[in-house]
Amino acid sequence: MDIQHLKYKNDLNIDSFIHMLDDTTECYKFYWLDALLKLFSLGKTEIVFDDLINQMIADAWYSVVEYHLHLGPKNASGKIMNSLERAVIKLSQLTNIPNDADRDTIILAVKENDRELHGEKDQLTKNVPYRMLSPFMHEVKGNDRIWDQKKRLIAYIEQLNKKECIPYQITNGAGLKKRVVINEEWQNFFMDNFVTISGWIEVKKVRYLQGRNPGVPGIIYKLVPENNKQRKLRYVRNLWNTIIETKPVYDIYSEKLLGLDDFDIDHFVPWSFVANDELWNLLPMDSSLNSSKSNNLPQWKYFELFAKNQYMMYESAKSSEKIMDKFKKCQRDNLVMPWSMEELYIAENDREAFIKVLEEKLHPVYDSARIQGYEIWRM
Structure with missing residues (x-):
């Protein structure tokens, strides 16, 4: 899926957009952007962090529980380091929902076990929503202290958006109650190119998962439940x-x-x-x-x-x-x-x-x- 050939009538920074999934040492960006698009396709343009994380857990469920894929590395003592993988495994241990449960069932289970999953969900919001926009932040380097100062970072994103329309802004709030607000011009772009962008994310996700699971065949078939095939x-x-x-x-x-x-x-x-x-x-x-x-x-x-x-x-x-x-x-x-x-x-x-x-x-x-x-x- 060659997203670089996307053309659009509005004056959007597509060059920066196509770099949003570059240099990913973890899988979070793929699942975050995928969740954002899925919720946007349901008509949502202001989305609470909590809902996005719930979608990410549901998206990762089949790969981790049904197909035993790893989303990230383990440390020297064998502990899973990837917060999304830990959230999925914990949910599986807390519930008796089947491996091939439908998405609505999984999301309901996440909500019912919100307290137990809060640590993993909160960790997923620390960097991903902000780092996703880094290709648009040409003045901010990877080790800049602003990344650890969320109120200042949100204010910077707001000012940046006034100069250049970026895909979304972030509202201030407490933890998982923060919101992503998709900018109107980007809404049109997402709507017109939904299939292409979704395919691009899937290709990137499959390449990442294959790298983390080198001995596993057929990764591309392991993003959805088996009974859908x-x-x-x-x-x-x-x-x-x-x-x-x-x-x-x-x-x-x-x-x-x-x-x-x-x-x-x-x-x-x-x-x-x-x-x-x-x-x-x-x-x-x-x-x-x-x-x-x-x-x-x-x-x-x-x-x-x-x-x-x-x-x-x-x-x-x-x-x-x-x-x-x-x-x-x-x-x-x-x-x-x-x-x-x-x-x-x-x-x-x-x-x-x-x-x-x-x-x-x-x-x-x-x-x-x-x-x-x-x-x-x-x-």
Whole structure:
């Protein structure tokens, strides 16, 4: 998303605007500006700090709780340093709302636990609202004492706005009761370029999160809850249905014989980590167990059974034209990674070679998920 090509009829300082998200050592600016735009899209032009922070927590909820992403570093003793991440984790510990709860539910929970979250929320207002405007403050350096003198800083922003229309001003008030007031000319700019600006923020946010979570795939899919995404498992289910019609297939965890109507297609390593529906990570699983496994990892001891199950599936396809037809229909959506068709699902592999290739590819993914904080599921 190249926001630098934005043109606008008013005499706004777009050059400074596009630098608002530069040099971010923390994620706060992304979530702050995103929250500001979301509330503006609801018709709000004067927004209390408290409401903005509530939105930021709701925005970060899915990435932190559902997908185990880190928003910032830990210190030497393992303490999370990022105030937004701490707020989300604390909210999760204080409530029983589901990981994929809707935004309204999350914001309501934040309000109900406002006292417990006050420290983290207050910390988030110390610098972000003001530092966001630093590209417009050409006379103020990064270590200027004014940054620690909020009344003086607010007065400076007010005077600056008289010389040059800046995106918003800040009203004096007590802590979280301060307000952001979006300037009218910038309201028109935000309205006309809402989609472009939102996309720009998302790209910046994804790049930051990838840097903080280098071993995690599919970061861009981990900003919203999983149930908002289109899943592509239909052809995989058809494949396993066809196999079950011809031979016995057992659940690798319970050893229960699976029938046509009593299994789900499950990810060995959870989708919320891998962010794909690759066939080599999918298996038929007893429906009654799938809900208890949820978003957790199986014990690695089940890998061998899983790999043998995968090998049986491919051997069945090679020996049956009908099953092979179902297998080929999975290729577009479920066999995207080139190595799967170049190294795994190839005629030359006997069972030992097949299992070895699958382990070499899947074990590092499994280990990365463990490092990221995914829990082990035990029956």
